[in-house]
Amino acid sequence: MEDFKNNRRFKFIAAPMLFLMVLLFATTSNDAFGQTAWVAPSSSNSLKNPYVGNTNATAAGKNLYKQFCAICHGDKGKGDGLAGMTLKPRPANFAKSDIQSQTDGAIYWKITEGRAPMASYKTALTEQQRWQLVNYIRQLGGK
Numbered sequence: 001m002e003d004f005k006n007n008r009r010f011k012f013i014a015a016p017m018l019f020l021m022v023l024l025f026a027t028t029s030n031d032a033f034g035q036t037a038w039v040a041p042s043s044s045n046s047l048k049n050p051y052v053g054n055t056n057a058t059a060a061g062k063n064l065y066k067q068f069c070a071i072c073h074g075d076k077g078k079g080d081g082l083a084g085m086t087l088k089p090r091p092a093n094f095a096k097s098d099i100q101s102q103t104d105g106a107i108y109w110k111i112t113e114g115r116a117p118m119a120s121y122k123t124a125l126t127e128q129q130r131w132q133l134v135n136y137i138r139q140l141g142g143k
């Protein structure tokens with residue numbers, strides 16, 4: 001009789017425990033594989049960069065980059081800035097083709113909107129400044 005009661009209690013506790021363990025595994029393993037890729041909406045692809053080929057704008061972007069972005073993305077844009085080391089996901093490496101293959105509009109949109117742990121720069125930077133940064137990100141990518 002005592003054994004039977006214990007058995008029932010075990011089931012009562014074991015089922016929700018098992019559920020919780022599966023849930024925990026699902027959330028932590030998702031973390032281990034990193035966040036889903038950050039994709040800008042396709043509408044952003046048609047945003048026109050007013051500074052294509054404008055070297056003054058690229059130089060201005062470089063100054064902004066040093067001030068606002070290098071701390072996480074690194075001096076050369078390799079995603080190795082001091083403040084980025086412990087972030088999840090890690091800051092983007094602008095030399096990579098998965099960044100450079102995106103349109104100027106998509107990169108501009110991401111700087112504008114941000115995604116945690118990266119902030120939105122919609123109000124901190126003007127439209128002009130965000131496009132100047134797009135130019136400089138192209139330079140960091142060797143383009």
Ligand code: HEC
Binds near residue numbers: 069111117
């Ligand atoms: C607090 C650290 C931090 C700062 C400061 C920061 N970023 Fe980021 N940035 C990140 C992280 C982390 C990601 C990756 C986010 C993700 O994939 O969800 C990222 C991603 C990006 C991306 C998207 C890359 C891709 O996957 O397509 C761009 C573009 C970008 N950053 C530009 C900038 C620019 C320009 C600045 C300066 C105005 C800046 N970031 C400042 C942390 C930072």
